Amino acid sequence: MKQNLPVTSRHTDIPPGITLVSKTDLKGVITYANEAFVNASGYALDELLGRSHNIVRHPDMPCAAFEDMWHTLKSGKPWRGIVKNRCKDGGYYWVDACVVPIKRNDQVIGYMSVRKHAPASAIDAAQTRYRDMAAGTSKPQPRLPDWLGIRTGMRAGSLFVALLMLAGGALGIGGLRLADNALTQLYHAQLAPITAIGKIEARLSDSRTTMMEIRLARHESANSHLQGQLAGQISKLRTHRDEIHALLGQLADMDAQVTQQKSMLTHALAQYTSDGLRPVEQAVAHDDPQQVEQLIKQRVLPLEQAAMTAAVALRNALTQAARSEYESTLERNNRIRSFAMAGIALGLAVVVLVGHMFIRGVVNPLNASIRRLNRIAQGDLQGDIDLSGTGESGQLNHAAAVMQLHLKVMLDEIALAARRIHRHCATLNVALYEVTEHSEEQHDRVYSAIRSLNAAVAETSDLSAHAERLMLLADQPAPDSSLAGLAFEARELATATRLTAFGAEEVASAMHQVAELIVENRAEAQRAWKASEELKHTAQELNQLVDYFEPAPTPSASMSKS
Known part of the structure; x- marks a missing residue:
């Protein structure tokens, strides 16, 4: 950077209301300077015209400030900052400078710098920032992204709302599907088997009652009616046995968690049928009351009790499995609910954040532009220059x-x-x-x-x-x-x-x-x-x-x- 020396501590104060204007070409060569700028710089007009604008650059200004200015100007945007300029006699003056591109037919042909009085607070802040720049400790000022605009905001907002609707629909439909699966699982894996087990227990009870009726019939009924009653009782036992086998078939699609209990029940029912009911039927068919009595006491009733115990164990296991499935379903639903609430909270936070950014980067600058244009229409050109917005x-x-x-x-x-x-x-x-x-x-x-x-x-x-x-x-x-x-x-x-x-x-x-x-x-x-x-x-x-x-x-x- 060019060092304009010597420098002195002589300070020139630019009063409010004074506007220093200069224009340069694309290379920074001065092509115009108004009277206020000429008087403030201490140079004659002929000494300024045709010279590079860095003739008034003060050595205290860091290179990073002008790099930021040229980067902003070359991107087609105005630049504003507090600048310390050097006078011809070595003195200095502070100004609030705003540099804008000069365009003709949408082509940049030069730059114009308009400077005015800089408040003391702004000068102090600029000095601190420039010291940090010189020391390499300055932090870049946060800026809103350039893509944040009305068009991109509308597109992003529409896409975000569509994604929220899709996510909500997926959660809703997925939750309903999971609930349907849970109900189906509960019905087919727990409720239907429990019902079948209850029927098996009822058939076992009916078989016991039938056998008790056979015993009583042997003691109380006359010989002329005994054969007809026994035939009817045997038919009931066979019916109960067939129903039990049919109900066992309904237990084929049970969960793996109750496989052991199911095997125990199946084995107990098989023994009850083969070692209990069939011998009783054969004994009744051979008209052997003593053997019927003995079989009922020694085999049928213990085997029935064992089958009933296995059925109760299977039912309890199915109940426990249903309870576990129920608790798992509740936990899963709670996770879905928590995820949905977190998604809603996150969506609201994103909407609030993006809305704040949209208001800050789009709505507020738009309102500022409207207010500025209204002031210009009313003849007020002294308003503050605001270059915010994207x-x-x-x-x-x-x-x-x-x-x-x-x-x-x-x-x-x-x-x-x-x-x-x-x-x-x-x-x-x-x-x-x-x-x-x-x-x-x-x-x-x-x-x-x-x-x-x-x-x-x-x-x-x-x-x-x-x-x-x-x-x-x-x-x-x-x-x-x-x-x-x-x-x-x-x-x-x-x-x-x-x-x-x-x-x-x-x-x-x-x-x-x-x-x-x-x-x-x-x-x-x-x-x-x-x-x-x-x-x-x-x-x-x-x-x-x-x-x-x-x-x-x-x-x-x-x-x-x-």
Whole structure:
């Protein structure tokens, strides 16, 4: 970086209301500088034009600040910051600078820097930041992402809402499907087997009752009715046995958790059928009451008790499995519910965060642009330059800021031109007044000369008349020859007098023309004076127009130095 030395501690304060403006080409060469910038820098205008703008760069400014400025400008965005500039005498001044690209036909052709008074608090903050930059400890200021805009926000918001709806639908449909599976599992794996086990227990009880009926029938019924009752009881036992086998078939799709209990029940029922019911049926068929009694006591009842115990164990196991499945389902549903609540909370947090970012990066800059445009429409160009925002609102905010700065510069140039016109018109009016006064004096002198010339012409005419009378007398026959010479001289005098009279008349005519020209010139001068007064009045109106948009700046000569 160029080191502009020497430097001193002399501080120039830029008062509020002063606007320092300079323009450069794409390489940073100064092409324009207003009067306030010239006065603040201490350079002459000719010393600034055609020179690089770093002629006013102060050595205390870190390179990182200007790197950030050029990076921002080359991206097509305005840049704003507190800048310390160096004066020609080595002093310095602080300004709040805003640099914007100058575009023509959407092409950047240069840059314009508009600087104004920097508050003391902003200067202190800038000094701290620049010291950190020089020490390499500065942290980049957080910026909103450039993609955050109205279009991207709408797309991202729509996509996020669609994802939320899909996630909610997936959770809802998945939860319903899991609930359906849990109910199906509960029915087919626990409830239906428990029902079948209950029926098996009922059939076992019915078989016991039937066998008890067979025992009673053997003791109480007459022989004529015994065979018919026994046949009916045997038919019931077979029916119960077939139902038990059918119910065992319903236990085929049970969970692996109760396989052992199922095997025990199956084995107990098989023994009950093969070792209990079949021998009883055979004993009844052979009409052996003693063997029937013995089989019922010694085999059927113990085997039935064993089958009942196995059925109870299987039912308890199925109940425990159902309870475990129920608790697992509740736990899974709780996890789903927790996940759904966490997703809802996360979604709300994302919506709030993105909404805050959207309001901060899009809505607030958009409202700031609207307020700035309203102030500009009301004639206020002194508002703070806000370059915040991203996306479309940021572009609008930047465009409004650039327009405000361009209008301020245009008004500054108009005010400068109006002051020059006013000054030149005042000088011209003084000159025209002097010309008018001189014309009046010359007019009076010319007319005085014309009056004198007219008197001389009158005298010459009298002399010519006397000469003509002498010529008449000389032309008469004279008795004395000496009168001939007198007649010749009279004739010569008359001719000369006549020529003098003619010359005097021509001179008088020329003097009249000169007088008329003086009168015309005086009228032209008066008209020029009136035109100058109107132009001066126009310059005053331009100044009033400038004052409408911004208060009249303090004269640059009033900038104090300490």
